[in-house]
Amino acid sequence: MKQNFNLRTVNVTRYILPLREGGSLPALADADDGFKYVLKFRGAGQREKALISEFLGGEIARLLGLKVPELVFANLDPAFGRSEGDEEIQDLLKGSQGLNIALHFLSGAINYDPLAMSIDPLLASKIVWLDMLITNVDRTFRNTNMLMWNRELWLIDHGAAFLFHHSWTNWEKNAKSAFPIIKNHVLMPQATQLDEVNEEFKTLLNPEIFQELVSALPEEWLLAGGDSDDINEIRNVYSDFLSLRLSYSDQFTKEAQDARTALI
Structure with missing residues (x-):
């Protein structure tokens, strides 16, 4: 049976806070669908290859019946993050314009x-x-x-x-x-x-x-x-x-x- 791997695409509307336990500085963010996501940036660490791994690994896990938070493509507007005071985070946001990947935030996990x-x-x-x-x-x-x-x-x-x-x-x-x-x-x-x-x-x-x-x-x-x-x-x-x-x-x-x- 043909599978559907076309993820939803959301637009990031607010950078809430960095999740500094991750070496690539993922962040908690709001999107225009009203949900919170853990956002993985294309401008961080291993760049797009980490996003490719995230997509493939997560969707294969889901195929095998394992539980993975919903993955979405997360679009970052060029204007996003200009008011961010932390220079490291601002550079990360600038380097991540366009399509990133995000996992649905499991509140209370x-x-x-x-x-x-x-x-x-x-x-x-x-x-x-x-x-x-x-x-x-x-x-x-x-x-x-x-x-x-x-x-x-x-x-x-x-x-x-x-x-x-x-x-x-x-x-x-x-x-x-x-x-x-x-x-x-x-x-x-x-x-x-x-x-x-x-x-x-x-x-x-x-x-x-x-x-x-x-x-x-x-x-x-x-x-x-x-x-x-x-x-x-x-x-x-x-x-x-x-x-x-x-x-x-x-x-x-x-x-x-x-x-x-x-x-x-």
Whole structure:
């Protein structure tokens, strides 16, 4: 069945405050649809590549039935932020004019605390498998990137995933390679059902879905990295990476199993 990955687009109307626990200075902001969002800026850190990772990681997680706050494209007007007193923030806003990405703000959510909160082994296994697929380095004890909201676990911040796109020419090698950093995953001790999850998730994803997903990425983000001036080539690399990575899911599942065994 054809998927719809066309996100809503909102216009940012008010910068409320920076969320300084994020290295890329995300911010809480109001939009013209009346909702609050956690705004990720194209002018920060890894620039548009972090937004690409956020989009792909979040929407793949949603496809797999995991809970992710709604993602939207967030437009920043050139005039926005001129009255901002903080020079660092003003520079960030100036460098982020145009299309950014934002997550619906989950009011009252609290950070997942691995020492105080227990997670179902099946859910833990699903999240570990997802992070192996998208090569997400940033779901550790130090920075779990998960929230508890309405007694459910929600995934946030996939901007550090897809390591391959920082060294564009090695995407095939990265798709096939081991991912040893998975040993640091915060949910690894609870991930006892990786084999079952692997069998289920292999049936939910396929190259056609990846192509549809990648086709929804904004062209301006993809071209901004300067990896190629051929937009179709760039889209094909992302979809081919995901398809090849999926074909190696038995291997990366075993890798996660071995990493978990080493922890016990």
